[in-house]
Amino acid sequence: MKEWVIETKGLSKRYKGRYAVSNLNLKIEKGDIYGFLGPNGAGKTTTIRMLLGLIKPSNGSVHIFGQPLNKEKLSILRRVGSLVEYPSYYGHLSATDNLEAIRRILGAPAARITEVLDIVGLSKEARRPVKGFSLGMKQRLGIASALLGSPELLLLDEPTNGLDPSGILEIRELIKQMPKQHGITVLISSHLLSEVELTAGTVGIIRQGELVFQDTIAHLHQQAQGSMSLIVSEPEQALATLLQQGIAAKKSGDALLFANIGDHAVARIVKSLVEHDHAIYRVEEMRKSLEELFLQIVGEVKPS
Amino acid sequence: MASFFRLIAAERLKLSKSYIWVLALVSPLLSLAIGILVSPDKFGMTNDQEKYALLVSSMASFHAMLFLPILTGILSAFVCRYEHVGGGWKQLLTLPVSRSGLYFAKFSIVASVLALTQLLFLAAVCAAAAYHGYAVSLPWETMLTGIGSGWLACLPLAALQLLVSVSWSSFAAPLVINVMLTIPNILVVNSERFAPFYPWAQPMLAMLSFSGEDFGAFALPLENVLITVLGSFVLFLAAGLLYFNRKEV
Numbered sequence: 155m156k157e158w159v160i161e162t163k164g165l166s167k168r169y170k171g172r173y174a175v176s177n178l179n180l181k182i183e184k185g186d187i188y189g190f191l192g193p194n195g196a197g198k199t200t201t202i203r204m205l206l207g208l209i210k211p212s213n214g215s216v217h218i219f220g221q222p223l224n225k226e227k228l229s230i231l232r233r234v235g236s237l238v239e240y241p242s243y244y245g246h247l248s249a250t251d252n253l254e255a256i257r258r259i260l261g262a263p264a265a266r267i268t269e270v271l272d273i274v275g276l277s278k279e280a281r282r283p284v285k286g287f288s289l290g291m292k293q294r295l296g297i298a299s300a301l302l303g304s305p306e307l308l309l310l311d312e313p314t315n316g317l318d319p320s321g322i323l324e325i326r327e328l329i330k331q332m333p334k335q336h337g338i339t340v341l342i343s344s345h346l347l348s349e350v351e352l353t354a355g356t357v358g359i360i361r362q363g364e365l366v367f368q369d370t371i372a373h374l375h376q377q378a379q380g381s382m383s384l385i386v387s388e389p390e391q392a393l394a395t396l397l398q399q400g401i402a403a404k405k406s407g408d409a410l411l412f413a414n415i416g417d418h419a420v421a422r423i424v425k426s427l428v429e430h431d432h433a434i435y436r437v438e439e440m441r442k443s444l445e446e447l448f449l450q451i452v453g454e455v456k457p458s
Numbered sequence: 459m460a461s462f463f464r465l466i467a468a469e470r471l472k473l474s475k476s477y478i479w480v481l482a483l484v485s486p487l488l489s490l491a492i493g494i495l496v497s498p499d500k501f502g503m504t505n506d507q508e509k510y511a512l513l514v515s516s517m518a519s520f521h522a523m524l525f526l527p528i529l530t531g532i533l534s535a536f537v538c539r540y541e542h543v544g545g546g547w548k549q550l551l552t553l554p555v556s557r558s559g560l561y562f563a564k565f566s567i568v569a570s571v572l573a574l575t576q577l578l579f580l581a582a583v584c585a586a587a588a589y590h591g592y593a594v595s596l597p598w599e600t601m602l603t604g605i606g607s608g609w610l611a612c613l614p615l616a617a618l619q620l621l622v623s624v625s626w627s628s629f630a631a632p633l634v635i636n637v638m639l640t641i642p643n644i645l646v647v648n649s650e651r652f653a654p655f656y657p658w659a660q661p662m663l664a665m666l667s668f669s670g671e672d673f674g675a676f677a678l679p680l681e682n683v684l685i686t687v688l689g690s691f692v693l694f695l696a697a698g699l700l701y702f703n704r705k706e707v
Binding site for chain 1: 467472550707
């Protein structure tokens with residue numbers, strides 16, 4: 155039995171008859187980094203807001219650390235750090251005072267402020283009012299606030315928004331360290347697969363409010379495995395020849411397509427076609443990139 | 459309870475760095491100017507006690523009729539403003555705080571600054587009396603009753619303004635509503651029929667009830683004022699808490 159840090163059952167949110175999130179069954183394992191993917195407006199932020207109790211679900215339930223969120227909200231939230239949508243800040247306060255306002259509520263030790271500022275690389279800017287910060291710096295401050303209470307679960311909604319490439323890399327490394335060093339479970343949402351591809355162990359893909367994929371990143375890689383394409387002189391006869399030998403293929407134009415076949419199978423196909431006097435012009439591997447597969451899953455590109 | 463005090467401490471930090479509390483000085487200073495300019499001797503008053511009454515009522519009428527209700531609105535709008543601007547609601551409510559606790563914390567901050575204003579007003583009255591060189595000592599009991607009940611009478615307004623300010627992310631809209639409801643005071647306080655039920659008029663009725671004026675609603679005993687205050691306070695606070703607990707952030 156795995157230990158689920160987040161488990162939702164039939165989670166739905168309806169706005170004026172339209173489902174923003176419908177029947178979501180998320181399962182997030184302890185110590186995992188969960189990439190929560192979907193295009194803009196798919197319901198990622200709505201889901202995260204429900205996970206944090208900012209909005210009430212229309213249907214379904216949320217369990218965090220095995221406890222029901224609607225009953226144990228405060229004790230759950232004490233163990234969760236979050237960054238929702240754009241970062242929150244008080245413009246008239248310095249970075250230190252922003253964190254101090256949160257620290258007073260959490261009752262965390264004062265030394266923790268210096269620690270988190272150091273982690274996100276804001277130590278030098280700590281005394282400046284936050285209204286003069288760039289979006290990337292506010293984002294870092296948001297991450298620092300999320301870390302302030304030494305949480306066991308981090309919910310980060312598009313945490314690299316507005317960061318420059320080196321900042322993205324830095325934050326990605328930081329997130330990677332979380333489970334290893336502190337045993338923290340992380341949920342990180344993004345509209346880019348490449349964003350979480352290198353960090354996440356599991357991905358959930360949401361499309362128009364529905365979860366359309368939830369599995370390990372390794373399984374996603376497997377699905378993205380390419381197919382073989384053979385271009386031959388007489389594709390129709392070749393297809394018939396192969397069918398006689400019990401090899402399934404699909405004809406597309408002049409090419410024959412074979413899905414998910416190994417090296418030996420390729421060799422056998424080529425050999426038998428040559429023996430039947432077919433001319434083989436090309437043997438190509440058609441590799442689908444993970445990004446293409448993702449776009450296909452979220453329905454922005456029609457499957458070919 | 460400890461978590462409530464932690465919330466208050468956080469609110470205090472946010473407020474103290476914003477300098478909005480400087481507004482607490484405005485009305486007492488203006489009242490002081492009025493107190494210095496008014497000269498009870500012209501009315502032929504010889505009794506120091508009567509002079510006191512005139513001094514206090516002229517200072518309190520401006521303070522309680524306009525400035526105090528308006529300040530209540532500004533403060534309520536302000537403690538919500540920095541949450542609306544930087545997305546603070548979202549962040550605060552993902553922390554382990556109860557929504558009612560947060561609402562009460564905001565309310566307490568507004569109430570404390572109003573209390574500070576009332577104390578400064580008291581200081582202004584003392585200063586004006588010293589300037590005129592009145593021999594008798596201040597009528598402490600009536601003064602403190604007036605100051606205290608004036609403060610109580612502001613609390614329903616604070617509760618309502620907090621409700622409006624929480625629900626609207628605009629800073630100006632709650633202020634406009636507040637001023638619109640405060641200006642009619644000038645007329646309403648003269649009406650025996652309406653003034654006892656008009657929440658915005660209560661601070662003035664409460665603060666002037668000792669002054670011996672007996673026109674309009676001023677003849678009403680303080681108990682009547684406090685009943686209106688309590689009734690509207692319960693109503694507005696309950697509405698605010700109900701709304702805030704259901705608000706989608």
